[in-house]
Amino acid sequence: MAKRNTKELILTTSLELFNQFGEPHVTTNHIADEADISPGNLYYHFRSKDDIVIELFKRFLTRFQPLVEISDQMLLQAEDLWFQLHLSFELKGEFRFLYRNLSDLTARIPDLDRAMRGLLKRERQSAWNSLSGLEKAGVINIDSRQKEMLADSILLALTYWIPFSELFDPNGMEDSSAQTRAIARVLLSVTPHLQDPEKTQFTDLAYQYLSHPA
Amino acid sequence: MAKRNTKELILTTSLELFNQFGEPHVTTNHIADEADISPGNLYYHFRSKDDIVIELFKRFLTRFQPLVEISDQMLLQAEDLWFQLHLSFELKGEFRFLYRNLSDLTARIPDLDRAMRGLLKRERQSAWNSLSGLEKAGVINIDSRQKEMLADSILLALTYWIPFSELFDPNGMEDSSAQTRAIARVLLSVTPHLQDPEKTQFTDLAYQYLSHPA
DNA sequence: GTCTATATCTAGATAGAC
């Protein structure tokens, strides 16, 4: 019991510090200090700093996995799409340090690189599936190349909205406006391809949340 | 003359290494070694490693500046837009290390942070101007909120296409296909808002380049 | 499991001769 507590403590402390200061600027001493344990104790529970990052990533992955298992029949309503994006963005925000230094982390940690690439692949697939669903429902009108490029655009926005938002408002991830704007951007990248009445529905929903963030 | 040569040598060597290995993984010793000079000599020409980064960024900025001075009357033809994007993406590719570790660099180097934020602001403005131009020409049909969100989406793509491309193909910045796809993504995010015949013109151009990269 | 003390290593940066 006590065993688990310290390990958890290290993880939650690390996550907080990584998110706040950026993973490269947080040292193991810093973590130990903040968690009120000794550096030696930290290394009793984790082999290395990278190990902490990997463990945090695993936690993220476990919770994120269900959110990217999207068939082509799940997200046909604007509200469903919004809600799914909301859940996924919320979770990414909780682990935002991962997305702030993505290139660096993947370059440094091969395990993370593999896992992240797999995740991105599945995320792209789920974006593609969502578009397919709208297509089958006769709601969207789009040729296959455009569909692929759109899925890529969505994936890009899904992957980099966090550092992008922080560029303009470094501490802005605390409130939810950055998140809301990011979701709206994704939705509004799809709406131009839609037919009415769905086009208006999706657009209005995006505007509604932009005005009154959930 | 000899003075200038060594300084330039350090800069070009640094740029190459930064682009290849990522700025955080390149040490000053590494640079000196590759440039066949001593570490001490490097520090005769530059106060610090950050100084090298800043100088490289200045060079980038000097060349990039003209490319973001875009009025609302400049880019009305698909070819013009494509060409402008091509020049700008090409240059960013030359200095891609800046865009790979953006969050880190701006967090570490206040001067770079300020300059980069200014640049992004102007880039967003120029995206907005381009859309305004199309609007005045009666080619695009878009309300003002959607226009703002679209400008943001474009800016996001303009800023993160490099690390995004590298996620899928780590050494893929050598050939131009990543760049071509990135430009096509931007163009194709605008086309759904266009009226024919421009809609078809823009779309066809994007597809054409995707099939036969310039 | 936890601590203190310390080893190791590396990177950035400086001093002083030539």
Added chain:
DNA sequence: GTCTATCTAGATATAGAC
């Protein structure tokens, strides 16, 4: 301007007592 030699700081990680 350039070199060799070296300093310093800070970070990861380990050893060994409790």
